Amino acid sequence: MKIWNSLDDVPAETGQTVVSLGCFDGVHRGHQLLLARLLNAAETNAAKSVVVTFDPLPAQLLYPETAPLAVMALEDRLAALEVEGVDAVLVIRYTRDVAAQAAEVFVEKVFVKTLHAAAVVVGEDCRFGQGRAGNIETLRAAGLRWSFDVSVLGDRTAGGTEGRRYSSTWVREVLSSGDVGIAEQILGRPHRIRMEVTRAAGSWRTKARAVQGMLPASGDYAGWARVGSGERIPAIIRIPRRASLATDITVELQMPADRYAEKSPGMSRKISFDFSSTS
Structure with missing residues (x-):
């Protein structure tokens, strides 16, 4: 294209x-x-x-x-x-x-x-x-x-579905209520966000303002992360209650050993995160 x-x-x-x-x-x-x-x-x-x-x-x-x-x-x-x-x-x-x-x-x-x-x-x-x-x-x-x-x-x-046409407004509504499963049905694919995260205190973190794409309501969400152009990795993203633009968002990459970094605090990586509909 x-x-x-x-x-x-x-x-x-x-x-x-x-x-x-x-x-x-x-x-x-x-x-x-x-x-x-x-x-x-x-x-x-x-x-x-x-x-x-x-x-x-x-x-x-x-x-x-x-x-x-x-x-x-x-x-x-x-x-x-x-x-x-x-x-x-x-x-x-x-x-x-x-x-x-x-x-x-x-x-x-x-x-x-x-x-x-x-x-x-x-x-x-x-x-x-x-x-x-x-x-x-x-x-x-x-x-x-x-x-x-x-x-x-x-x-x-x-x-x-249910008498309502597909729309971006509908996607925003269900994400605002934390229903990433319905969002996936409307989109026809998992909802995805992008961010640059920094290694700190044993986890990857970013500010809400740095996230590209709409964050769902507060909560813990399972999904798949991709670090750079590498492999997809099972992950959990934690969005605190009453998150503001300055709020820390935490991403945990579930791997036998986090290859990116107990030994490298402060390093940054660009990642994408696909929300699982079974969160």
Whole structure:
């Protein structure tokens, strides 16, 4: 999968594409249904499938005090999109200038002139552009002007259980209550976080603020850790009650002998942690 970090990264010879736009936070089962439609449309049009997404998430720039936590790190968002079979992802750095761009200008600049879109595939709740004024009707009008099709995945076909459609909001709710098993069902994979941990007092520790991805409610959780690019190791993560951004989070790697470090206090490692649904 190609990753383009700006419009300038997109090769001029890319040719026609079929595009989907969104935050794709969690790349949950609802997103996966949308991506399946994207890939099908790309095949029909003999075009490349491209996801356009943002970093940081728009709400985190516009409403930093009240914005919801990101479910996953950008690295994991990209990895999950690759698993779904997307040909390329355009990651647009979300800035005040991008936020102030009129929806019609965004479509012309990104979809038409850069990606040469033959079709656009989105969910019916799609909103974009200045003041989130862009919507399905904006896309359809642009499609008539610039000759691209618009395919909309309605809420009724977006999947879900117990009468509720899959959503990033739902993932955040169940993580806030500590139900990593339901989160796994919505995501279609174990929930993952990333962090840099430091060896201290016989365990690995980090601050809550250093964690990428959403921490669940306080408690002890079993799962699997990966140190760097090494093997997966059984592990337990301990999240204290009333954790603040400055709270210490402890990770215990369950190994016959911790190869990384009774003899090396103070060393740091980057790890990922997948929560087990049987915690």
